[in-house]
Amino acid sequence: MDKIKVVVTGATGKMGLEALNTVIDADDLELVGAIDVKHAGMDVGYLVGVKPIGVQVNEDLATVLKEEKPDVMVDFTNPQAVLKNIKTALEHKVSPVVGTTGLTDSELEEIQQESKTNNTSVFIAPNFTIGAVLMMRFAKEAAKYMPHVEVIEQHHDEKLDAPSGTALKTIEMISEEREALRQGNINEYEKIPGCRGGEHQGMRVHSVRLPGLVAHQEVIFGGQGQTLTIRHDSISRDSFRPGIALGIRKVKSLKGVVIGLENLI
Ligand code: NAP
Numbered sequence: 001m002d003k004i005k006v007v008v009t010g011a012t013g014k015m016g017l018e019a020l021n022t023v024i025d026a027d028d029l030e031l032v033g034a035i036d037v038k039h040a041g042m043d044v045g046y047l048v049g050v051k052p053i054g055v056q057v058n059e060d061l062a063t064v065l066k067e068e069k070p071d072v073m074v075d076f077t078n079p080q081a082v083l084k085n086i087k088t089a090l091e092h093k094v095s096p097v098v099g100t101t102g103l104t105d106s107e108l109e110e111i112q113q114e115s116k117t118n119n120t121s122v123f124i125a126p127n128f129t130i131g132a133v134l135m136m137r138f139a140k141e142a143a144k145y146m147p148h149v150e151v152i153e154q155h156h157d158e159k160l161d162a163p164s165g166t167a168l169k170t171i172e173m174i175s176e177e178r179e180a181l182r183q184g185n186i187n188e189y190e191k192i193p194g195c196r197g198g199e200h201q202g203m204r205v206h207s208v209r210l211p212g213l214v215a216h217q218e219v220i221f222g223g224q225g226q227t228l229t230i231r232h233d234s235i236s237r238d239s240f241r242p243g244i245a246l247g248i249r250k251v252k253s254l255k256g257v258v259i260g261l262e263n264l265i
Contacts, residue, residue: 005070006248007033007094009085011057012047014158014237015076015099020048022241022248023074029248031055033064035085061085065092072248075100079161083107090118095254097247098124099240101165112257121254125261126165128243132217133262135232136166139219140173142228146221147178150197154208154216162207163198166217169260171200174219 006023010016011034023031024044034044034057043052058064065073065088073089075082079102087110089096103111103124115122127133143149153167180201190196197206215234220227234240243261250264258264 001028003028003030004072004248004252005030005032005068006072006074007031007035007061007064007068007070009035009061009073009075010077010081010100011044012036012039012042013076015240017048018237018240019074019076019099019244020044021238022244024048024050024053025241026245029245032068032070033058035059035061035064061088062092065089065094070094072097072251074098074244074248079103083110086111086122087114090114090120090122093118093120095120095251096122096124097244097251098122099128099244101126102161108257108259115257121251122257123247123251123254123264124257124259125243125247126169126259127215128240128247128261129215129232129234130243130261130265131232131239132166132215132234133260133265135217135219135230136170136173137262138230139170140177142219142221142230143174143177146223146228147181148183148222149174150183150204150206150220150222152206152208152218152220154210154213156213156215157209157211159209162209163205164207164215164217166215167205167207170217170219171203171205174203175201 008019023029039057040059042057044055045052074097076099082100086096153164183202197204218231
């Protein structure tokens, strides 16, 4: 069987390196390109701590797509770069597997449109870990019975967007299950602006950013005389690798734009 040819964008970043390792370690995947605005010309092997593999970091996505004709582009860049990369990939009929978070609703609509125009599928996952997918599923279930809920997400302090894509997806899934609800004391006030967190349909979301953290989230439900806490921790970034590999293997068989790892497992 032919190997799936993969290009990684944001290749020298924290998650890009995980994507590179995922592809290099898999027998059925072939790394044909690595794109980043840093380290241009460096052999990818040096980046991931193995011997040179003959793929150099390149700054120009379009040229690599044209020359290497990959099947899939894995993107872990930033909210400012990701839309352009996705559109460039789709123009070349390359299916994006997107881990970058922070895409807006109007950007997602644009991606739907481009996917249709180019008849090329897209997979987007706010979180590639199975544990986080289960956390969201369990939280949605719990909200049926315990509608008072707050989310605390914690990430490393280089993260650009807040709240995290996982927190947004969690509160969206909970919103499918419960009516909007005014939580907390009706007369409550903030002595430090923002200390009650962001608000969505009555739910509060709190974003913690500290060095030393990877990606963590607690969904805390409160009821009469009791609380329920559902917590997930990515304690190292290799937790994302199996989900990235699954996305790469499945994206070509999808229709249109599919969002969420739960749709692949
Ligand atoms: P990071 O370490 O900052 O890596 C991003 C890399 O992309 C950097 O090397 C950056 O270079 C580079 N870059 C910026 N613009 C680019 C462009 N136009 N083309 C190619 N490369 C470009 O960030 P990270 O921690 O890996 O996170 C990346 C994204 O993944 C974030 O949106 C994060 O929220 C998300 N994420 C998703 C998951 C998931 O499971 N879905 C898990 C963790 C993180 P500069 O540093 O020079 O800008």
